[in-house]
Amino acid sequence: MMIGLNHYLAVSAILFGLGLACILVRRDILLILMGLEMNLNAANLALVAFSRFGHGATGQVMTFFVMAIAAAEAAIGLAIVVALFRKGKSTRVNEFRTLRG
């Protein structure tokens, strides 16, 4: 068996699906953020695989940017979680109904 682009893309797709399931199933902001990180990670894996099998550095450069943006997103998201926990004493999304229009 020769490991090719298809296999890496399949792993990336499975990881993305699991991240999506984590976002949908868990009703906890922390777990939703973790699912988002898994999604970004799956996209990174696909980009690096394309870079490897497509003869170019651009995919890896894009992964570099995605990592920077993921770090910023995690910092902002966790700050919002802390602020929400101060207000509502909970991290369940179902209990934050004040934002509902």
Added chain:
Amino acid sequence: MTVVDSLFLFFSVALVLSAVMVIVSPHAVVSALYLTLVFTFTAGLYILLQAFFLAVLQILVYAGAIMVLFLFVIMLLDRREPCRWWSRNLPALVGGPMVGLTFGVAVWATLKRTTWPEVAPETLFRGDLAQVMTPVFTRFLLPVEITGLLLLAATIGVVVLTRKEGQP
């Protein structure tokens, strides 16, 4: 089966199992530790893809900085009781796997129909540090500067967001 193939199988199976454990474990700390494992195994896959610099960055940024941030916030919030997410959560229990399954079937069908051009193993991209980082400081210089600005904005935003009310 070569060493690379068996390593790929090991890393991908371990990656998927850790990702499942992130979803099902009732404690947020356990989820975060399994997420660290997910990032570490992804770094292993990067090494198999010859992206050594990104593997190091993955360990440093994801498994290091981001997971420390997550664990710090989880322990700051100090929720000791396990989250029984599977009870009284029928819409999510039905809808989540359904969406995941639909997505998986769509991707599987796409991958099944697509044929990628055959690549000779010796022409595959081997990203050494200079080859990967030279475009960052030449062709992608403006995005790098914008990313720096974004990180500055994120820093200021975090300081503003976590400020206690009434304080200057």
